[in-house]
Amino acid sequence: MDQLMIADPAAEETLIEQEAVAQKRIRRARAILGDEVVILGHHYQRDEVVQFADFVGDSYQLSVEGARVSARVIVFAGVHFMAESAVILGREDQVVILPNMKAGCSMADMANLEQVLGAWEELGDVLMDDPASRIMPVTYINSAANLKSFVGEHGGTVCTSSNARGAMEMALAERDKVFFFPDQHLGRNTGRDMGIPLDEMVLWNPFEPYGGLSDEQILNARVLLWQGHCSVHQQFRPEHVDLWRRHHPEINIIVHPECMMEVVEKADFVGSTASIIRTVEAAEPGSKWAVGTEMHMVNRLKNDHPDRMVQLLSPFSCLCSTMYRISPLDLADVLENLVEDRVINQITVPDDVQHNARLALDRMLSIPR
Ligand code: 13P
Ligand code: SF4
Numbered sequence: 001m002d003q004l005m006i007a008d009p010a011a012e013e014t015l016i017e018q019e020a021v022a023q024k025r026i027r028r029a030r031a032i033l034g035d036e037v038v039i040l041g042h043h044y045q046r047d048e049v050v051q052f053a054d055f056v057g058d059s060y061q062l063s064v065e066g067a068r069v070s071a072r073v074i075v076f077a078g079v080h081f082m083a084e085s086a087v088i089l090g091r092e093d094q095v096v097i098l099p100n101m102k103a104g105c106s107m108a109d110m111a112n113l114e115q116v117l118g119a120w121e122e123l124g125d126v127l128m129d130d131p132a133s134r135i136m137p138v139t140y141i142n143s144a145a146n147l148k149s150f151v152g153e154h155g156g157t158v159c160t161s162s163n164a165r166g167a168m169e170m171a172l173a174e175r176d177k178v179f180f181f182p183d184q185h186l187g188r189n190t191g192r193d194m195g196i197p198l199d200e201m202v203l204w205n206p207f208e209p210y211g212g213l214s215d216e217q218i219l220n221a222r223v224l225l226w227q228g229h230c231s232v233h234q235q236f237r238p239e240h241v242d243l244w245r246r247h248h249p250e251i252n253i254i255v256h257p258e259c260m261m262e263v264v265e266k267a268d269f270v271g272s273t274a275s276i277i278r279t280v281e282a283a284e285p286g287s288k289w290a291v292g293t294e295m296h297m298v299n300r301l302k303n304d305h306p307d308r309m310v311q312l313l314s315p316f317s318c319l320c321s322t323m324y325r326i327s328p329l330d331l332a333d334v335l336e337n338l339v340e341d342r343v344i345n346q347i348t349v350p351d352d353v354q355h356n357a358r359l360a361l362d363r364m365l366s367i368p369r
Helices: 009-036 059-068 080-089 113-127 145-153 164-174 184-193 215-220 238-247 261-266 273-281 295-304 328-339 351-366
Strands: 037-042 055-057 073-077 095-097 135-140 157-159 177-181 201-204 223-226 252-255 288-292 309-312
Touching: 009 037, 009 328, 037 059, 037 080, 037 328, 055 059, 059 073, 059 080, 059 351, 073 080, 073 328, 080 095, 080 145, 080 351, 113 135, 113 145, 113 177, 113 215, 135 145, 135 164, 145 157, 145 351, 157 164, 157 351, 164 177, 164 184, 177 184, 184 201, 184 223, 184 261, 238 252, 238 261, 238 288, 252 261, 252 273, 273 288, 273 295, 295 309
Parallel strands: 037 055, 037 073, 073 095, 135 157, 135 177, 177 223, 201 223, 252 288, 288 309
Antiparallel strands: none
């Protein structure tokens, strides 16, 4: 159960005690397992878990790291699609474990293969041609493995928030249009950054026939944006930017590109989690920052840099509640099972999906950040 959700103080105390014991269990199991296991952690992971990670990074860095890990077992303190990517990029003899199988991504769940195949067929109808002759599918890494495979099969690529522009530039150099899923905001912000007019970027509603678009809209579009979003980043509003600027005119606003365009337009800097960290780390002591991304990362940044003001852009808690599902207890359980030679919570990707998904992920890794 989520620690944040508990109303009963006695139950909360018990959970805090259990988590403290779990930390000892983790240390003990790790000492026995040694180099056999590597723990990878995303920046959004909470401190009690991420402190055990051998490597902490954003989605791109974790994919690169996952691909070169020599350990037999990778424990992924992130969310499901990240662990799947580690399976696809890893060696055949490696095992990838997600400490809590409920740690998914609500954005990734907003596009499934059936919907995307349906959309592809409808696009073919309108173009009266194989859509791959005109349209490049690009999927954000926050998507299921079978969507990455779809993209690989049709000559497209995966991207992360740190190389979305490179991916979209490559796509539009090779074909007339990009079909970008599942995050409309990353797609729109990237297109806008490239100077693509808003009326050439249309929104594809997966619950409407032909995405709710006319033939003319589809034919004129350069970018077709899937109607998906991140429930964490959509909580940042343009009014939050205005409020900070009113009280601290000298403040720097830095946001993740999963935020809506109206927020990104008002920000001073936009970047992936790793680039937000780099920017704040390189800033002058005394400088002020309001950060539009997940709160565990922002709190860590704030605690690591007490000589500058670092605050969450929103006045409300913005946490990735699905990543938060991984607790120290879950980590202790998977590691202790490994000590007993038992693998629990293994993430696998079907063989027929692996090949094309790997093509799309390799292409992503070849696009500079
Ligand atoms: P990056 O790690 O690419 O910055 O993306 C953030 C995110 O939402 C991960 O799911
Ligand atoms: Fe998914 Fe948003 Fe969480 Fe990232 S922050 S894992 S996009 S729900």
